Amino acid sequence: MITMLAFFGQPKFALNATDYLPVGYELFIREQAASAWHLPDDFNAITVDQFYQLLLNVTRNLPSNVQLLSFNLEQQQFIQPAFADMIEEVQHQTALNIFTELTERNDPLVSDQQLLAAARDFHRRDLLVCIDDVGTGENTSEMVLKLDDYVDEYKFAFQNFRPFTSIHTIEPELKFWADLRRQNHKILAIEGIETAAELTFVRRQYPCNLIQGYYTGRPELLATS
Numbered sequence: 001m002i003t004m005l006a007f008f009g010q011p012k013f014a015l016n017a018t019d020y021l022p023v024g025y026e027l028f029i030r031e032q033a034a035s036a037w038h039l040p041d042d043f044n045a046i047t048v049d050q051f052y053q054l055l056l057n058v059t060r061n062l063p064s065n066v067q068l069l070s071f072n073l074e075q076q077q078f079i080q081p082a083f084a085d086m087i088e089e090v091q092h093q094t095a096l097n098i099f100t101e102l103t104e105r106n107d108p109l110v111s112d113q114q115l116l117a118a119a120r121d122f123h124r125r126d127l128l129v130c131i132d133d134v135g136t137g138e139n140t141s142e143m144v145l146k147l148d149d150y151v152d153e154y155k156f157a158f159q160n161f162r163p164f165t166s167i168h169t170i171e172p173e174l175k176f177w178a179d180l181r182r183q184n185h186k187i188l189a190i191e192g193i194e195t196a197a198e199l200t201f202v203r204r205q206y207p208c209n210l211i212q213g214y215y216t217g218r219p220e221l222l223a224t225s
Contacts, residue, residue, distance in 0.1 A: 003031050003032070004031065004032040004224060004225060005029060005030070005031050005032075005040075005046065005050055005054060005224065005225040006029070006030050006031075006032070006037060006054070006221055006222075006223065006224040006225070007027040007028065007029055007030075007054050007055075007057075007058055007071070007221075007222050007223045007224075008027070008028045008030055008037070008219040008220060008221055008222065009025030009026065009027050009028070009058070009069075009219060009220060009222040010025060010026045010028065010191075010212050010217060010218065010219040010220075011024075011025055011212065011216065011217035012024040012025060012026060012068070012070075012189065012210045012211070012212045013210065013211050013212065013216055013217075014209070014210065014211075015202070015203060015207055015208055015209065015210070015211055016203065016207075019065075021063075021065040022065065022066060022217065023065065023066065023067050023068060023210070024066055024067055024068035024069055024070065024096075024097075024210070025058075025062075025066065025069055025070075025222065026069075026070045026071070026101075026191070026212060027054075027055075027058065027069060027070065027071040027072075027222070028072075028219055029043070029046060029051075029054070029071070029072075037221075043072075043074050043077075044074050044076050044077065046077075048080075048082045048083055048085075048086045050225055051071075051083070051086060052086045052089070052090065053225050054223055054224075054225055055069075055071070055086075055087075055090045055098070056090060056093070057222075057223035057224070057225075058222050058223040059090065059093070059094040059096055061222070061223065062096070062222075066096065067096065067097060068096055068097040068098070068099060069096055069097075069098050069099070070098070070099035070100070070101050070130055071098075071099075071100065071101065072101045072102075072103050072132060073100055073101070073102060073103065074103055074105060074107065075102070075103070075105070075106070075107040075110040075115060075138075076107050076109065076110055078100070078102050078115065078118050079110055079114045079115060079117070079118040081121065084118070084121055084122055084125060084127065087100060087122075087127055088125050088127060091127060097128055098127070098128065099128045099129070099130045099152070099153060100122065100127065100128065100129055100130065101130040101131075101132040101155065102115070102119075102129065102130070102131055102132055102139070102147075103132050103133070103137075103139075104132055104133040104136050104137025104138050104139040104160075105137055105138065106137065106138040112143070112146060115143075115146075115147060116146055116147060116150075119147045119150035119151065120149075120150050122150060123149070123150035128152045128153070129147075129150060129151050129152055129153070130151070130152065130153035130154070130155055130187075130189070131143075131144050131147065131151055131153070131154055131155065132155050132157075133155060133156075133157040133160050134154045134155060134156055134177050135156070135160075135173050135176070135177060136157065136160040136161075141176070141180075144180075148184060151186065152186065152187060153186055153187035153188070153189060153209075154177055154180070154181050154186050154187070154188055154189070155188075155189040155190075155191060156173075156174060156177050156188065156189070156190050156191070156208075157191050157192050158170070158190065158191065158192030158193060158194070158198065158213070159191070159192035160192070161173070162192075167197075167198055167201050171205075174190075174206055175206070178206045178208070181208075187209045187210070188208040188209055188210075189208060189209060189210035189211070189212070190202055190206070190208050190210070190211050190212075191211070191212045191213055192212075192213050193211055193212070193213030193214075193215045193216060194213055194214050194215050195215055196215065198213075198215065199211065199215060199216070
């Protein structure tokens, strides 16, 4: 049985944009079962060819205001040259900037040395790498600093720290990554923004490059396989 896959995209916005148009999308892969879309049972089972077709389908159907796309790879996928080959092929066919987000989920079969070698290979190919959900899971500060020479973006996820009674309770973690991105000249994206108050806090205290969250836009279907 052939499984139908899709990319849903959550809009990304420049922090102080006034036109309310997204500059990009984060792509979330989903599979269909019983006429509904849900998280895949095994992200590692998704093949290079499936990713390739979905990415091409997305890049060919976006409005001119969109400048970038990002999507997740698991550690096992990130270290496979076939995935880097595929992303390089897609990047050569579009003017969009494609960011590969390395997820925070640990794979016991993948070593730090393999991740470093893969990040170096992406950088050599001029492919953009984002460390997803910094400060949580396997994407600790120690891990990020190991890969940092070959990383272009940090993404800080409010939702990984919920529930919190006040945004100030996570401010030490946010400040750490905001300071590090300035020091190392990285792009900073903040996701998981759910209220006007959270957006105002970010704008005033921790201005970043990109924002996303349910407050600014929910995921929508962009492409199917």
